[in-house]
Amino acid sequence: xxxxxxxxxxxxxxxxxxxxxxxxxxxxxxxxxxxxxxxxxxxxxxxxxxxxxxxxxxxxxxxxxxxxxxxxxxxxxxxxxxxxxxxxxxxxxxxxxxxxxxxxxxxxxxxxxxxxxxxxxxxxxxxxx
Numbered sequence: 736x737x738x739x740x741x742x743x744x745x746x747x748x749x750x751x752x753x754x755x756x757x758x759x760x761x762x763x764x765x766x767x768x769x770x771x772x773x774x775x776x777x778x779x780x781x782x783x784x785x786x787x788x789x790x791x792x793x794x795x796x797x798x799x800x801x802x803x804x805x806x807x808x809x810x811x812x813x814x815x816x817x818x819x820x821x822x823x824x825x826x827x828x829x830x831x832x833x834x835x836x837x838x839x840x841x842x843x844x845x846x847x848x849x850x851x852x853x854x855x856x857x858x859x860x861x862x863x864x
Contacts, residue, residue, distance in 0.1 A: 737761045737853040739831045744858030751821050751862070757814040757831030757855060764812040765789070768837050770851060771805060771816045773827035773860075780830065782846025784816060788836065794845040799825075821862045831855040 743755040759767065770785035784805035785794040793805055802820040807813065814831055832851035839845035 737767065737833050739833060739853060739855035741829065741831045741855045741858040744829060744860045746861045746863065747821055749821060749823055749862055749864050752817070752819045753821065753860060755816040755818065755829055755831075755858060755860075757816075759812045759814065759831075759833060762833075762835065764807075765809045766835055767833040767853075768835075768839070768845075769805075769807060769814045770832045770846065771803075771814075772830045772832055772848060773825070774830065774857075775827040778827075780848050782848065783829070785839070785845040786814070787839070792839075794839070794842045796846060818860070821860075823862045823864045826860060826862050828857040828859050830857045 738760045740758045747753055768788050771783045772780045773783050774780040783796050786805045790807050804817040806815045833853040834851045
């Protein structure tokens with residue numbers, strides 16, 4: 736089993752920044768491919784960014800390219816999402832997700848919710864206009 740705990744959400748003005756963290760435990764962190772998902776009220780959960788277990792490859796949704804950066808620190812068992820240039824439409828619950836040893840062939844696969852089997856409880860991000 737993998738336990739994931741997100742933190743760092745909050746209320747920020749449009750154009751501002753936030754950095755989310757996801758602390759993982761239960762498995763060797765360096766064996767996990769990780770991702771961030773967002774879910775707004777009444778909408779499906781959507782992949783935002785993903786990173787392979789080595790950190791060598793990252794994937795981004797078009798809506799966040801150039802604004803969000805996913806990274807990981809394997810020595811601290813922690814995943815990050817640096818969010819800059821935030822927009823009101825970024826308002827959502829943000830979830831951390833993980834899967835063991837999965838080589839993704841496409842961006843769609845890397846950002847698909849069905850590719851992951853471990854999930855955190857989420858952290859709320861609200862961007863005011």
